[in-house]
Amino acid sequence: MQSPDSAVPDGTNRSLELAISADGTPEPDRVYTIDARCGIAVRLRKGQVLRVINPSGHQVCDFWAFCAENLGEHLSMAHVHTSLGSIFPKVGDALVTNLRKPLLEIIEDTSPGVHDTIVACCDHARYRELGCEGYHDNCADNLRMAMSVIGLRAPRVPAPFNIWMNVPIAPDGGTRFAPPVSRPGDVIRMRTLSDAIAVMSACPQDMTEVNGDGVAPGILQFVVEDA
Ligand SMILES: [Zn+2]
Known part of the structure; x- marks a missing residue:
């Protein structure tokens, strides 16, 4: 049964051991690895740049960011759609919160730019819906665990920015899951416009092909560059 407390995971994994520091503050320019199927939270100061790296090219990063001073304010994909007039953020675009504040700006994207903003x-x-009977690692729990190990509570699980996730949209509005079109070593860099807590999950989905066809979910890496 799922927990009624939004901050409590339905199960656990190694995300509970992956805190990069007690409060999530990173060492600038250090390359951190997010284990396959796990999540990590990182504290970002205004001006810092977060570089997320896709070593295999086929791994999706479920991404969230919360305002450091108010976790009730966070990136909101529905508000991003309104702000951009698009469901596909690209270089030069700011990602906004549920209070319509620009929180991060995409400043570089070496991939073909195929990311998803519509799928939970x-x-x-x-x-469970896909037929898995036992516990399966999942991005919602990775978010909850990544926040809890740096002393925070995820107030909810917002709709994620699914970096490198390929969800083609048909003219009739139909959607499907397709393998990523990103390549090994692709990076996306985002500048922090206001102090934030960013959370990245190396999506453990292995029952659809969102993380590649016939390959196991892989690692991700990230670096925080000082202003
Ligand atoms: Zn996932």
Whole structure:
């Protein structure tokens, strides 16, 4: 049964051991690895740049960012759609919060720019729906665990920015899941416009091909560059 407390995971994994520091403050320019199927939260100061790296090219990063001073304010994909007039953020675009404040700006994207902003992150219920009977690692729990190990509570699980996730949209509005078109070593860089807590999950989805066809979910890496 799923927990009624939004901050409590339905199960656990190694995300509980992956805090980069007690409060999530990073060492600038250090390359951190997010283990396959796990999540990490990082504290970003205004002006810092977060570089997310896709070593295999086929791994999706479910991404969230919360305002450091008020976790009730966070990136909101529905508000991003309104702000951009598009469902596909690109270089030069600012990602806004549920209070319409620009929080991060995409300043570089070496991939073909195919990312998803419409699909919910995977969670316990999704794997049940797909026929999984036991516990399956999932992005919602990775977010909850990544926040809890740096002393925070995820107030909810917002709709994620699914970096490198390929969800083609048909003219009739139909959607489907397709393998990423990103390539090994692709990076996306985002400048922090206001102090934030960013959370990245190396999506453990292995029951659809969102993380590549016939390959196991892989690692991600990230670096925080000082202003
Ligand atoms: Zn996922």
